Amino acid sequence: MKKAKWLVPTIYIIFLMLPIYWLLNMSFKTTTEIINTYTLWPQEFTLENYKKIFTDSTWYNGYLNSIYYVVMNTVISVAAALPAAYAFSRYKFVGDKHLFFWLLTNRMAPPAVFALPFFQFYSSVNLFDTHVAVALSHCLFNIPLAVWILEGFMSSVPKELDETAYVDGYSFWRFFFKIFIPTITAGIGITMFFCFMFSWVELLLAKTLTAVAAKPIAATMTRTASTSGYELGLLAAAGSLTIVPGAIVIYFVRNYIAKGFALGRV
Amino acid sequence: MNKTVNQKAWFFVIPVFVLVAFNAIIPLMTVVNYAFQETFGNNVFMWEGTRWFKQIMLSERFHASLGRQFLFTFIILFIQIPLGIAIALTMPKEGLGVPVCLVLMSMPLLIPWNVVGAMWNIFALPDIGFLGHSLNALGFDYNFTQQIGDAWFTTILMDVWHWTSLVVLLSYAGLRSIQPAYYQAAEIDGASRWAVFTKIELPKMKKVLTIAILLRFMDSFMIYTEPFVLTGGGPGNATAFLSIDLVKMALGQFDLGPAAAMSLIYFFIVLLVCWVFYTLMMRNEEKS
Numbered sequence A: 001m002k003k004a005k006w007l008v009p010t011i012y013i014i015f016l017m018l019p020i021y022w023l024l025n026m027s028f029k030t031t032t033e034i035i036n037t038y039t040l041w042p043q044e045f046t047l048e049n050y051k052k053i054f055t056d057s058t059w060y061n062g063y064l065n066s067i068y069y070v071v072m073n074t075v076i077s078v079a080a081a082l083p084a085a086y087a088f089s090r091y092k093f094v095g096d097k098h099l100f101f102w103l104l105t106n107r108m109a110p111p112a113v114f115a116l117p118f119f120q121f122y123s124s125v126n127l128f129d130t131h132v133a134v135a136l137s138h139c140l141f142n143i144p145l146a147v148w149i150l151e152g153f154m155s156s157v158p159k160e161l162d163e164t165a166y167v168d169g170y171s172f173w174r175f176f177f178k179i180f181i182p183t184i185t186a187g188i189g190i191t192m193f194f195c196f197m198f199s200w201v202e203l204l205l206a207k208t209l210t211a212v213a214a215k216p217i218a219a220t221m222t223r224t225a226s227t228s229g230y231e232l233g234l235l236a237a238a239g240s241l242t243i244v245p246g247a248i249v250i251y252f253v254r255n256y257i258a259k260g261f262a263l264g265r266v
Numbered sequence B: 001m002n003k004t005v006n007q008k009a010w011f012f013v014i015p016v017f018v019l020v021a022f023n024a025i026i027p028l029m030t031v032v033n034y035a036f037q038e039t040f041g042n043n044v045f046m047w048e049g050t051r052w053f054k055q056i057m058l059s060e061r062f063h064a065s066l067g068r069q070f071l072f073t074f075i076i077l078f079i080q081i082p083l084g085i086a087i088a089l090t091m092p093k094e095g096l097g098v099p100v101c102l103v104l105m106s107m108p109l110l111i112p113w114n115v116v117g118a119m120w121n122i123f124a125l126p127d128i129g130f131l132g133h134s135l136n137a138l139g140f141d142y143n144f145t146q147q148i149g150d151a152w153f154t155t156i157l158m159d160v161w162h163w164t165s166l167v168v169l170l171s172y173a174g175l176r177s178i179q180p181a182y183y184q185a186a187e188i189d190g191a192s193r194w195a196v197f198t199k200i201e202l203p204k205m206k207k208v209l210t211i212a213i214l215l216r217f218m219d220s221f222m223i224y225t226e227p228f229v230l231t232g233g234g235p236g237n238a239t240a241f242l243s244i245d246l247v248k249m250a251l252g253q254f255d256l257g258p259a260a261a262m263s264l265i266y267f268f269i270v271l272l273v274c275w276v277f278y279t280l281m282m283r284n285e286e287k288s
Helices: A003-027 A031-036 A048-055 A057-090 A096-108 A111-124 A131-155 A160-167 A172-183 A185-201 A204-208 A217-227 A232-252 A257-261 B007-035 B051-058 B060-090 B097-110 B113-124 B130-137 B148-176 B180-188 B193-221 B225-230 B242-252 B256-287
Strands: B037-039 B045-047
Touching (some): A003 A232, A003 B113, A031 A232, A048 A057, A048 A232, A057 A172, A057 A185, A057 A217, A057 B007, A096 A131, A096 B007, A111 A131, A111 B242, A131 A185, A131 B007, A160 A172, A172 A185, A204 A217, A217 B113, A232 B097, B007 B037, B007 B256, B060 B148, B113 B148, B113 B225, B148 B193, B180 B193, B193 B256, B242 B256
């Protein structure tokens, strides 16, 4: 029993890695090899697919656009959520519970419900096809999430910390920036990670709100799939590259990730 | 924590309130607008009352996609929650294995959803995909683009692949918060492995598991991109879950009235279920 314990996670990880391996495998193959033969690893190893993505501006601009609005959204979400989460974790005020639930309902709202009205709304305020539009629209689900996680982390900081600081003559804002924020850095890091993640993986709204100038990589991929025949190798290469930013950020937060997924509530 | 009453706290909440309201209330009002009226374009509207709601509530198409949605959500919850707990229980608790497990298991969560769909499409293709090819080589007649059962199997397997890690990470975080003293006490009492699980581990995980179920319910109920890329809702309408059906109606056929009414009913169902979970969760939190 004891010896076989590592078996379960190992099998699970192999199961997780198989489709990813298959995607990588495809990305190093030529289109003819993909269509004509079934091979477990590339017979004619090629970097053509990657070369195309790094030299064709419609492709690499997709990545830049995505990263641009994702970073913008992360900054907006966390900056707005910090004071709000503090208020929810420390004070009682009229309508606080209702407001908190209302925020969460937006995390629950199916994006499909909002796709069309978002398109009309952002067109009418002349923000259609801008990075700002996507960054703002992703606030719909990222701000509630950020408030939720930060509130969890802040509630685990004892209130005595605030009180001692006031006794020591700190003003509120000085306390907030000099003492409070440094004590919850891990929480802020994890929140940024989550905002990054959910903005990075979302496609429906990002696709609806953009046409050319701010088109995300995911939309470039789906449009390529439907227009230029079926260049599987190229699609696989583009897909493999979308995994990279996630893998990088996940490495930085690896020690806090479990706590973060529990929304700071462990 | 005992909180002090302070109405000025509202000022802290204003930025969040404005940003979310900007995104939520205005578009939601547009949906409400469409749901009660008929439009022929050019901003000409005619009052229709509850006609679209009645039409949707009575339509077999809506019943079918709602049924598929509930079935899908129940199946994936039924698989992912126990599986996630089981994996979390067997994960290493210290050493190099911990970060390796955490990083590798989190990978699927960070892949854009359309890439997840595309990846599984390539992976499951009967002729050139590893899964499809292997299953056919083993003698199964597998083709997810043509057979309903296979399409469901692939969609569920994809979702298990994509999201079980979330449950694992949550359960793992819950398990890590248990003090070693509990385990030592159980050992002295000669408690069985099963007793340790049901009396110590499960109660400690209750809070995180509620979050896990809540998140998995919400996200699986609004699933769109992955099955859309994988199966396109097909074969026929076999995997057209609520969101896929809704987008088809709103953007494909431009039936704005019925689509808006359906959006509201859809949203209402999600709200209702989540409210129940949320209340349970808050009660748990107040108890502890």
